[in-house]
Amino acid sequence: MPGNTTNAIDVRNAVKRYGDFTALKRISLTIEDNEFFTLLGPSGCGKTTLLRMIAGFEDVTEGEILLFGEAIAKLPPHQRPVNTVFQNYALFPHMTILENVAFGLEMRGKSKAEARTRAGEMLELVQLTQFAARKPSQLSGGQQQRVALARALAPQPKVLLLDEPLSALDLKLRKQMQLELKHLQRETGITFIFVTHDQEEALTMSDRIAVMSAGEMQQLGTPTEIYEQPRNMFVADFIGETNLLEVSVDQVMNGRATCHLGGGQALTCNSVEGIGTGAKVHMSVRPERLFMSDVPVEAESLKGRVAENIFVGTDISTLVDLAEGPQFIVRTSNSDRGNKRIFEPGSEIFVNMELGAGRLLMD
């Protein structure tokens, strides 16, 4: 099958083994041109391995990787038109900032003068022109990060790889850099592949996210899809906060399922493909799609007792011990306090699901 040249990256059945250990179990995915694509997962899930395979620092045990239709799995790193922003930046300590940014251009055969001019433009783009003559050690972490970005973007790679580049920055700077990265990606039109374990970061920046765990891809989709329609337990649990209930499925029709709890209470919720009548599965419901009342108001009302209210700035999280089931978290936005009630700890209440809030999950 000829490669589809509109895709920036085609990973086909890629496997990575280290001796007996399989780091990547047959991954296939397509990354479109111009996309901000994120590989998200806990440490050890294989996301960095996959990134390093695209960069050329790890061999591909089996399978193929195509870059705009061209097979690159056998090429050494310096022959791949992709550049990497390393986690620790890896700025050359013996070179000035300008020399660092010009390095890739010089290696690509540009004259020294030409490389420096272009490097100067890149420094302007990341607003570091006044630091051109300094050494990396004289810059702050955030500034080093921007130099690393400028250095990787300067040779105009076809794809930019970012290996957890924000993890060393403090929260405020990280938020600012998230937006800057997003803008930079739109301005340059270069495909970004971003690796992170921070789900919030992934949701904020990405066009699409691949959620990975234990060397396998769990779900691929837009941030909204991943958050609102998680495919399985791992994704629902890893992305954001969620409440889980064990249910038995009675009937599935048109994507809706009727099920019951252990004690017999009936519930209806959204189903996913692959779940049939009689299955014992988990239902997930996000804390912000729940509200409390002193009398049941919907069919999906669960009896419980308030254990604790936790103030978290914009919201209040209420922990509710369900009469039949585990502890639930109910999140009430402070701006919504007119419509939704908060109860004192110890109150006997009902937790109600908004229509369509519940969702069945594959294990």
Next chain:
Amino acid sequence: MAHVNNDIKTYKGFRAITLLCLVVLYAPLVIVTIYSFNASQSITNWEGVSFRWYADVFTGPESAKFKTAAFNSFTIAIIAATASTAIATLAATAMVRGGNFKLRTVSFGLISLPLMVPEIVTAVATLIFFNAIGFTRGYLTILVAHIAFCIPFAYLPISARMQGIEDSFEQAAMDLYATRRQAFTRILMPLMAPGIISGFLLAFIVSLDDFIITNFVKGAGVETLPTAIFGSVKQGIKPNIMAISTMLLSVSVVMVTISYFVSKSDNTK
């Protein structure tokens, strides 16, 4: 638990033992240095400050012998240090960057073993080796032997330096279109420079000062400074020996000092 003072300064006799060690180590050097400026013919009677024995080294009856020996010593030291540093740099690159290859521990042992083996053993072994292959003894045999035994001295500071350099710098270089060779010359070599200079200076000093191995493998009539000095001393110690020893000592002190400061300078941060 009560605080236990483990400070070594509180141990009984610490001061006395320290002073004794310092005196034993340095008193001979100090005395040789002082007496090299003695105006007297005798090596024990002090007759005032003079540079006559320094002049004697360069113009006296033995000056021709010392000049040839000095020329041999310095050319051998420079060539041996250069060659052993080059070999040690390549060895360190393979050892530190070569991944976990099978014989890595064995290789490291082989490289550093000569440091532990008594020098006389190396000397005899080298001599037997040269005889076995029919290598006529002379300037070249000294040079080859010096290159060989200088390698571990050059290797240690170079590999220590290299271990402190993360491999992400070379990866970043290759990611930015540098070939493996360019990554080595443009990134790794400059970062390793302090270790390499330090290794070179150590090898230079070790070669310059070597007596035992040189004495075994040198041919008749070919002398280095240490063997020439030894030859003179056998005919009785004259103050010119003290002058020449003091000059050698200052070369060593300067080299070791430079080596120390270079190895401490850090361009990776």
